[in-house]
Amino acid sequence: MRYLVTGASGGFGGYALDWLLKIAPDDDIVGLVRNPDKAGDVESKGAEARIGDYSDIDSLTRSFEGIDRLLFVSGAPGNRQQEHTNVVEAAKKCGISFIAYTSFAHADLVHNMLSEDHVFTEAKIVQSGIAHTFLRNNWYLENETTLLKHALETGQLVYMAGEATVGWALKREYAEAAARVLIAGNQPKVMELSANPTRYSELAQALEAATGKAIDAVDMDETQFAEALRDEVPEPAIQGMIGTQQLIAHGDLEVQSSDFALALGHSLVGLEDAVKELVRSRHLL
Structure with a gap:
């Protein structure tokens, strides 16, 4: 079983990578980085580094080869819907069997400046037919x-x-929950992660x-x-x-949810x- 974390040189992705290295064999863990200069940060931790950009579907397809489970850390606002579409399509093409996606609290129930892209991405993942868990993160402290x-x-x-x-909690706690859900692979399709x-x-x-x-x-x-x-x-x-x-x-x-403690x-x-x-x-x- 091979696991890949996107945004592995970032805050959330870096925390998640650290947790995966604690709970799964190093040889099974891959960190995706956009900037080749950041590959050394991933490799120094003991994981394999691959280079891929959400805006470049070909780079994602190359990076996802041989990966079984994907921790899909949402990208920055801007052209996020197209970029997220690229991630899902590349995952489908490469036969990824499970996606854990960092979404937004009650994404399907609220309508605000932050939720729209997450609703779009959740729908894309559902349409792909790939097994998934939507990690609806509340708010980082x-x-x-x-x-x-x-x-x-x-x-x-x-x-x-x-x-x-x-529902404030530390970013490292959300990342640990994501890593553990990725390893388990059998959690509910939606988890409301809120303290x-x-x-x-x-x-x-x-x-x-x-x-x-x-x-x-x-x-x-x-x-x-x-x-x-x-x-x-x-x-x-x-x-x-x-x-x-x-x-x-x-x-x-x-x-109000007990999903966070369940995931952790x-x-x-x-x-x-x-x-x-x-x-x-x-x-x-």
Whole structure:
């Protein structure tokens, strides 16, 4: 059985590759990288490196030869639907028997700026006839790095989401779940990977407990939120953060599910410890 992880030199793919190397024979593991200069990063870990670009179906077809199971890490927004189509078509052509795809929380139930491409890709995988599990990832705690850094500098965790909840977990935990599902190959077709639903006010409490710094949770309107971040964050990034806050406020990340622990085979890190790990790894203090 041979396994391939796409985006193996990236954050998520790199974590997943690390986990696969812990739980499967090194000779069975392949990491796909777009940049040939990154091949050494994969090979230094003990996996085989192959070069392939989502925009180049021929490179994908070459890279997928001899692969049984594929961990398909979603690409960056832009031309994602065509690029994802290339991945699925190459997988079909090469006889890949199983795809684990990193999708979005409740992808088939919500309609937002992030879900459309994932709905499209899920449909492509279903149409291909390849056995699959859609890993509907909720929200990486790392996505909140800017807000947490701002909170530690100002004493205020600012947000626009009201009482809406998010299923925050560390990226490495989502990646471990993906690696374990890839190895198992017999999980449900859809897994909603979400930690316990948590409000921003509770995230502020976790940050305070993790760091010993007094943190107030401050729910703002759009104008106030943008103004609070303007000195630290470029305007386009602020607008992206506002869009994210709006979809959270709408309830798009409010998920109740036990699938995460099922995929991992163990419980998730508690929120305070997860925040402490993030603060330390990102040098926020």
